[in-house]
Amino acid sequence: MSKQIHILLKSKDSKYPITPTNLSLSLSTSWTELNQTLLALLNELGAEIPSLTPEFDFLINEQLLTSSLQDFIATNTISTEQLIVIEYVDRRPPPSQPHILPHPDWVSSLTLVGNQVLTGSYDGSVRRWNMYSYSLVSEYKCHDEPITSVVTINDNLVVTGSSDESVCVWQGLLSDEPERCLFKGFHSQPITCLASNATQLCSGSWDRTVKVWSLTTLFDNSNLDTLQSQTLSPISTLEGHTDVVSDCICSRDTNKLISCSWDQNVLFWDITTKQNVRAMYSSKSLLSISENVHTGLIATGGSDNAIRIWNTDTDEATVIKMILKGHTGWVSSISWSHKSEHHLISGSYDGSTKHWDIRNNKSPLYTVGAHKKKLLCMDWRDGEVVISGGEDCQLIVSHF
Amino acid sequence: MESANREIDLLHNLEHAGDSLSESDEEGVLNTIGDIPTEWYRDFPHIGYNLEGKRVLKPASGDQLDQFLEGVEDPSGLWKSVKMPNLPGTDLLLSEKEIDMVQRIQKADYPDSQFDPYPPTVEYYTSKKFDTPLVGADEPKRRFVPSKWEHQKVMKLVYAIRQGWIKPKKDFEIDEKPYFHKIWTDIPLEKKDNTKMLPFVPAPKLRLPGHRESYRPPPEYLPTPEEQVKWNAKFKSEKKLGEFLSTQYDSMLEIPFYSQIYQERFSRCLDLYLCPREPKLKINPKLDPRDILPQLPKPKDLQPFPTQLAFSYYGHTGCVRCVSAHPMGRIIASGGDDKTVRVWEVSTGRCLKLIQLQDSVSSIEFFPTQMYVLLLVACGEYVLLVSYSVGNKQLIDETNEILNVSSELADRRGPAWSKLSITNGLTGIEIGIGREVRQVVWHKRGDYFSSVQHDTSHKSVYIHQLSKQKSQTPFVKSKGQIQSVSFHPMDPTFFVCTQRNILIYNLVAQSLVKRLSPSVQWLSCLNIHRGGTNIIAGSQDCKVMWFDLELSRKPYKTLRHHKGAVRSVIFHPIYPLFASCGDEASIVVYHGMVYSDLDRNPLLVPLKALRGHIVTGDMGVLECVFHPTQPWLFSAGADGMVKLFT
Numbered sequence A: 001m002s003k004q005i006h007i008l009l010k011s012k013d014s015k016y017p018i019t020p021t022n023l024s025l026s027l028s029t030s031w032t033e034l035n036q037t038l039l040a041l042l043n044e045l046g047a048e049i050p051s052l053t054p055e056f057d058f059l060i061n062e063q064l065l066t067s068s069l070q071d072f073i074a075t076n077t078i079s080t081e082q083l084i085v086i087e088y089v090d091r092r093p094p095p096s097q098p099h100i101l102p103h104p105d106w107v108s109s110l111t112l113v114g115n116q117v118l119t120g121s122y123d124g125s126v127r128r129w130n131m132y133s134y135s136l137v138s139e140y141k142c143h144d145e146p147i148t149s150v151v152t153i154n155d156n157l158v159v160t161g162s163s164d165e166s167v168c169v170w171q172g173l174l175s176d177e178p179e180r181c182l183f184k185g186f187h188s189q190p191i192t193c194l195a196s197n198a199t200q201l202c203s204g205s206w207d208r209t210v211k212v213w214s215l216t217t218l219f220d221n222s223n224l225d226t227l228q229s230q231t232l233s234p235i236s237t238l239e240g241h242t243d244v245v246s247d248c249i250c251s252r253d254t255n256k257l258i259s260c261s262w263d264q265n266v267l268f269w270d271i272t273t274k275q276n277v278r279a280m281y282s283s284k285s286l287l288s289i290s291e292n293v294h295t296g297l298i299a300t301g302g303s304d305n306a307i308r309i310w311n312t313d314t315d316e317a318t319v320i321k322m323i324l325k326g327h328t329g330w331v332s333s334i335s336w337s338h339k340s341e342h343h344l345i346s347g348s349y350d351g352s353t354k355h356w357d358i359r360n361n362k363s364p365l366y367t368v369g370a371h372k373k374k375l376l377c378m379d380w381r382d383g384e385v386v387i388s389g390g391e392d393c394q395l396i397v398s399h400f
Numbered sequence B: 001m002e003s004a005n006r007e008i009d010l011l012h013n014l015e016h017a018g019d020s021l022s023e024s025d026e027e028g029v030l031n032t033i034g035d036i037p038t039e040w041y042r043d044f045p046h047i048g049y050n051l052e053g054k055r056v057l058k059p060a061s062g063d064q065l066d067q068f069l070e071g072v073e074d075p076s077g078l079w080k081s082v083k084m085p086n087l088p089g090t091d092l093l094l095s096e097k098e099i100d101m102v103q104r105i106q107k108a109d110y111p112d113s114q115f116d117p118y119p120p121t122v123e124y125y126t127s128k129k130f131d132t133p134l135v136g137a138d139e140p141k142r143r144f145v146p147s148k149w150e151h152q153k154v155m156k157l158v159y160a161i162r163q164g165w166i167k168p169k170k171d172f173e174i175d176e177k178p179y180f181h182k183i184w185t186d187i188p189l190e191k192k193d194n195t196k197m198l199p200f201v202p203a204p205k206l207r208l209p210g211h212r213e214s215y216r217p218p219p220e221y222l223p224t225p226e227e228q229v230k231w232n233a234k235f236k237s238e239k240k241l242g243e244f245l246s247t248q249y250d251s252m253l254e255i256p257f258y259s260q261i262y263q264e265r266f267s268r269c270l271d272l273y274l275c276p277r278e279p280k281l282k283i284n285p286k287l288d289p290r291d292i293l294p295q296l297p298k299p300k301d302l303q304p305f306p307t308q309l310a311f312s313y314y315g316h317t318g319c320v321r322c323v324s325a326h327p328m329g330r331i332i333a334s335g336g337d338d339k340t341v342r343v344w345e346v347s348t349g350r351c352l353k354l355i356q357l358q359d360s361v362s363s364i365e366f367f368p369t370q371m372y373v374l375l376l377v378a379c380g381e382y383v384l385l386v387s388y389s390v391g392n393k394q395l396i397d398e399t400n401e402i403l404n405v406s407s408e409l410a411d412r413r414g415p416a417w418s419k420l421s422i423t424n425g426l427t428g429i430e431i432g433i434g435r436e437v438r439q440v441v442w443h444k445r446g447d448y449f450s451s452v453q454h455d456t457s458h459k460s461v462y463i464h465q466l467s468k469q470k471s472q473t474p475f476v477k478s479k480g481q482i483q484s485v486s487f488h489p490m491d492p493t494f495f496v497c498t499q500r501n502i503l504i505y506n507l508v509a510q511s512l513v514k515r516l517s518p519s520v521q522w523l524s525c526l527n528i529h530r531g532g533t534n535i536i537a538g539s540q541d542c543k544v545m546w547f548d549l550e551l552s553r554k555p556y557k558t559l560r561h562h563k564g565a566v567r568s569v570i571f572h573p574i575y576p577l578f579a580s581c582g583d584e585a586s587i588v589v590y591h592g593m594v595y596s597d598l599d600r601n602p603l604l605v606p607l608k609a610l611r612g613h614i615v616t617g618d619m620g621v622l623e624c625v626f627h628p629t630q631p632w633l634f635s636a637g638a639d640g641m642v643k644l645f646t
Helices: A031-045 A067-077 A216-220 B001-016 B064-073 B096-106 B149-163 B227-232 B261-274 B393-402
Strands: A004-008 A023-026 A055-062 A084-090 A101-103 A108-114 A118-122 A125-130 A135-141 A147-152 A157-160 A165-172 A180-185 A193-197 A200-203 A209-214 A236-239 A247-251 A256-261 A265-270 A276-283 A286-291 A298-302 A306-310 A320-325 A332-335 A343-348 A352-357 A367-368 A375-381 A385-392 A394-399 B046-049 B056-057 B081-083 B092-095 B309-313 B320-325 B331-336 B340-345 B351-356 B361-366 B372-381 B382-387 B414-418 B427-431 B437-442 B447-451 B461-465 B468-472 B482-487 B493-498 B502-506 B511-516 B523-528 B535-539 B544-548 B556-557 B567-572 B577-582 B585-595 B603-611 B620-626 B633-635 B642-645
Touching: A023 A031, A031 A055, A108 A375, A108 A394, A118 A147, A125 A147, A135 B468, A147 A193, A157 A193, A165 A193, A165 A200, A200 A247, A200 A256, A209 A247, A209 A256, A256 A286, A265 A286, A265 B340, A276 A320, A298 A332, A306 A332, A332 A375, A343 A375, A352 A375, B320 B633, B331 B361, B331 B372, B331 B633, B340 B361, B361 B437, B372 B437, B382 B393, B382 B437, B437 B482, B447 B482, B535 B567, B535 B577, B556 B603, B577 B620, B585 B620, B585 B633
Parallel strands: A004 A084, A108 A147, A193 A247, A247 A286, A286 A332, B320 B361, B320 B620, B482 B523, B523 B567, B567 B620
Antiparallel strands: A004 A023, A055 A084, A101 A394, A108 A118, A118 A125, A125 A135, A147 A157, A157 A165, A165 A180, A193 A200, A200 A209, A209 A236, A247 A256, A256 A265, A265 A276, A286 A298, A298 A306, A306 A320, A332 A343, A343 A352, A352 A367, A375 A385, A385 A394, B046 B056, B081 B092, B309 B642, B320 B331, B331 B340, B340 B351, B361 B372, B372 B382, B382 B427, B414 B427, B437 B447, B447 B461, B461 B468, B482 B493, B493 B502, B502 B511, B523 B535, B535 B544, B544 B556, B567 B577, B577 B585, B585 B603, B620 B633, B633 B642
């Protein structure tokens, strides 16, 4: 006869009612038993259950329950005397069977635009794929050297960064119009990363700087049709990194820019003052960075195969909130969910993408190991699709 | 005899002391009081006792007037007598000779009138110069210079005083505290110092006899007839000490007396007597042996250093002989037996450029600065300067410009500089050496480079100049089989690694500065620390040696972590790391901290053995190179892979 504990099941979601009474459960209750109990309870209460066999995840003290209650209580040292409040949320569905699209060369970067995907490749071409028909729509050779990064500004304009040290703004890559290079900007070394939001474009490079290019001049210029490869000069060159800038993002605070580098630092830049506002240090080279739009947490992928979650709210020295380990290769790309504040996806050189819930820092929720070789780039639209490309010349699409 | 007579006379005289003492002057009347000091009797009228026990009275001593009168009566004794201090009342008459002696002493003259203080000197050496001098040599120099030996002796003493071996006496500084015994305390006095006493040495324990040693052993211990024959055939010297053959006797009585018992006992006693009674220093068994090892920092605290295999660069179809990292750190180049040079992107493993050559590549190095996109390649019997055309267009154009061979320099002595004979879109220069090139290395500034050939003549090393497009041999004589060369990072110094020695030359003065001689069979490679005073060298007999040029010509440390021949050693350009790779396909990474403080020796800590390559054809990892900015390591393996360890 195992020990009994008292629990209260509740949910923040308004579609589920709060169970009125406290339940007494055996300590050795597993996740499946708890799930069945809750289902029976919800049926009894007459709640509207959307799917036929819904599954729930359980949270105790903001920690995801992955093992049995007994193990969880033992590892987290929770008193069994008191009432344990368990919050239940909808369990995320597992990713669908991946769909594989052959690609002519290595995929170095990709970006999701509506129902289309733009891929930049090592042969210097940008390709447009349709995500409904899984087919190549168009192809255009933008650079002679490998393309390292592709981003979109709006439905019309696409920016490419290349190993030939140029950043180009293109028109017509997203539509059936003829492709045309509008602007060109230059670094003194190959470009590694691009980021853009509505007002600015920034690029990181092997010359250890981040350059910010103004987009307002771009939009003010009414007659875009007359432009042809006009040289763009940066509004600011941000110097501070001591090694290659591996990734940069525009922060949710529109005036800020965040960049990470092989020199193990994450730097925050103020665009108006062109100053380095804040620096965060790790002990390994960083390869990719992403910012959570809800909480402001920063996630970085590193060359030590780990994902670091940085807390930006505190000014303390211990800004690393947690380290997620599980990959067996460099973490080349990382992306927070736009819908949920707890979920992120990481892609690694070991060929796999892992879906993490930061309320469970022990193991990923799901792992999709589809690439045979290194995964170089990945993009994710939460609830819809995860797409990744890599060294094995494949685009892998799975619905999420 | 005479003195005895004189004594008897004295006794006689003393009996009649009162009558006439002065008459007995010739006889020498003496007192018989013995050795008693006369002042004892100063206040008494007597001066002793005679044989009958009666007092001997003091003789009446005459005053000055009496003496004078006496002298008038007998002028011969006037001013010629002295009073005897131990014989009061007796005067001693001095002879002429004695008076003369006294007078001479008074005059501070020689007492003996016969003594001649100024005898004629025998002139063995004279001030006069001989016509034929006894010694013809010049005055030696040592007569004019301070003594060297005295100086040495003094310096020895000074050194001993400074070292504290000789302590000057402190006779004015005596602060001996009085010691009081604690007679009322229960605490026992401190233990006597027993260190001077011989320690107790227990006799070694003997094994207890077993069944085999029994006079009646069980049958399984008895020798078989074959063993018996074998034993008998053995010479005495072949038998081990204490070895014997069991024999069975029915009773104790039947045991024969051991024929050599006395001899044996004697030699045993002799052994015991002569055995060195030195106590063996036993390490305390409770002590952890790790505590005795020197305190090295833990590898964990010495991060960062490469710890794991990140990924491999696939493409080569044969053994990869060499790898080099671009000073920027974005690309690396490798070359090997498949006659190709491949340029790789570091971060992804993409082969950016493939250069097909005519012969296998044995050594490769990027231009040391970012000025040119230029690769130095040792390919067969040629040294190639190839533009690899990756990167900035302007740089590629500038590189192609300097790779134009000027025609006027064609008919020169020495190796010929010419345009590349293979023209599959490549621009470059080839320098025909005529022998298989073993190694090529750039000078840090990039104008000079050196090549090493498989040649034992003096032409085994060339130093080439890029700007003037000429080659020259630095040596006139053969230095033997040269394995590897290297330029000093700052000074005009050139390091040559021959089979047995490392020779260090000054290129400006054109002279040998130093010769390092590690006692190894066959050196294979060397690398210079960025400071220039520390060198690591690897050898074919599995050793990696660290030389501190300021310390000694012998290795400061010899590291034996490899099981195969060491192929390459390399320092990290920024981090305090160095690595070596060997034929057993492992790479060993060490922490090698060189302190700017001259008093501290370098700290060497082995950190990690990296494995990942496979031994192919008795060769493992052929070269390893560090990333210029990151603590990462690239390795070229005989299995056709270039691997990155992070």
